[in-house]
Amino acid sequence: MKKHQITIVDIARQLNISKSTVSRVLTGHPRVSEKTREAVLKLASELDYQRNMLAINLMSSQSHTIGIIVPEFVTSFFPMIIMGAQEVASKAGYNVLISQSNESYETEVANAKVMLDNRVDGVLVSLTRETRNYDHLKVFQRKGIPIVFFNRVCDDMQVPKVVVDDYEGAYKAVEHLILTGRKRIAHLGGPTSLHVSKKRLEGYKDALRKYNQPIDQELILDYDLNLDKVKIYIKHLLDLPEPPDALFTINDPTAFEAMLFMKAKGVRIPEDIAVVGFSNNYGSTLIEPRLTTVAQPTHEIGQVAAQLLLDQINSDASEWKPIYKVLKTELLVRGSS
Amino acid sequence: MKKHQITIVDIARQLNISKSTVSRVLTGHPRVSEKTREAVLKLASELDYQRNMLAINLMSSQSHTIGIIVPEFVTSFFPMIIMGAQEVASKAGYNVLISQSNESYETEVANAKVMLDNRVDGVLVSLTRETRNYDHLKVFQRKGIPIVFFNRVCDDMQVPKVVVDDYEGAYKAVEHLILTGRKRIAHLGGPTSLHVSKKRLEGYKDALRKYNQPIDQELILDYDLNLDKVKIYIKHLLDLPEPPDALFTINDPTAFEAMLFMKAKGVRIPEDIAVVGFSNNYGSTLIEPRLTTVAQPTHEIGQVAAQLLLDQINSDASEWKPIYKVLKTELLVRGSS
């Protein structure tokens, strides 16, 4: 079923030398004569020798792989982060094992197990919207496998985390709406279990306070990020006796749904209602009007998270520090506000 | 740096039995007494034993991993395919090693090497737009590692391929434009090196022929899929003495760029010019007017490709057949036409 693959033993036998010597040549060990080095290299390339990472991994007790667990990767947000992480990881000789939890806690648990089975050298995690229990992730800590959270982080664990300044991003977004004359700014937020939801809500509230605008609980909704439900919430908001004149959503896809629904209803954007999203997803410049949004440095998030992980992998567990990296956001003002 | 992980030897020692017996219990071998089975299972769970796939992989000379090489994964197209493939693979106990070639031939070659090093059990490939030489992929064949192409396939290799009926999809798209009264239908196609580009161009031409419309070379352009260049081609088309009244593009992102540019120029869609894309990417319902497009069953492509790969992995090389799977497309008529 599988062809025999060339090994260093094959090379050693053909040259009548020991596999140790072949190994030395192939790993660049200095203590080997020029003559044998050349002979080995020549034969290796002739036979199309390919080192067997399965053996190297077992021998070194390292998989040379880092795992990434993300909630999804069809919207552009996580793929961009993954790209950044992959860049850093590849450069350091690590592979990346990507798995999607599909926003399901159970899948996340299963994915974590796969990562453990495969002895990943470290793992990058962004939680599902429904994860409340972290036992499956604490296992990594217990086993001495570095873990770094990004975007959707776990407050319960003392490990490095990479986030953007959600508070400030939300603050700037709402401030912008206030300064452009909006009086009733609604917020369609994410599940309160998520750290990002809380922070963005705080930023929203503080901006209102700062500018002496009332905080109207009626205008603050949170939902489970199931996009199908957006319509319901928007309809509710529009049907209020005093409907909002601005909407700040937890993320861009939510804003898209809201805009599509409102446009279908004949609500004019931004005249009747201004909309601001979060993350600058792919599509925010496609929709009309173009969506004002708080851009996240996705690529950088991935890079930084991967770097923090590699730093841990290459250092003693005793030196691990729960670094909390907060990256800047940027408000991109476009047509929707 | 790394904590000691529990092995079957640890368990064996503690229970005063041999590692063979522990192994038998853990792999579900029938020939083991109920008493010892329970004891082993109990201790294993107490010690939080996790099987070491690195060892299993080496032992079995299988990585239990399949590789996927895609040109990119920020637009939704490839992620959807990957999801489908991952589903099938996980169900069969395989991991998925994803790598992006970033449309770069050299990166594709490097990725292929990583896959070989890691002894993937099989590989799923969609070529870059610039791949002309296939030596790095023929290596897989030579080494007896199954390979399946999807979407952007390689005509040079006799291996299974999964594509959609690009010809028919294009035909239907253009037919639709003709039947809605368009007289001058332009085609902004992809690089002629790609199989899909050729097929879609054929479909375009045949539809015109079928309805006795002239094939005007002036209206047929091909480009390298670098989206920044779309403006240039569209400008060229609009500046023609007799500009087109319809545009059929190689894919949706191209259509998006074209629409944004034309809308900025004051060209009305679909009144002045109708637009039809290909693939039904994320965003096609966001842009206004909503884009008419030829939908591809992305999820299914991934599933089918992965299944074909698994079939090969689990059969003798002598039985491998270069199955050519052609999936159906569906024309989604929306506002842009």
Place this chain on the structure above:
DNA sequence: GGTTTTTGCGGGAACGTTCCCATAGAGTGG
């Protein structure tokens, strides 16, 4: 009750590397 079959378990090779230790021969110094 002796022979055969079945059951439960242990020993050890194997997977393909790396790495430590040993050793022969060449080179160096006084």
Place this chain on the structure above:
DNA sequence: CCACTCTATGGGAACGTTCCCGCAAAAACC
């Protein structure tokens, strides 16, 4: 020329499993 160092190489354990083989004890058979 002898003791020493250095260089190039070989031998073999180790990584954590699985799997084949063998063997003793228990079970089944006539």
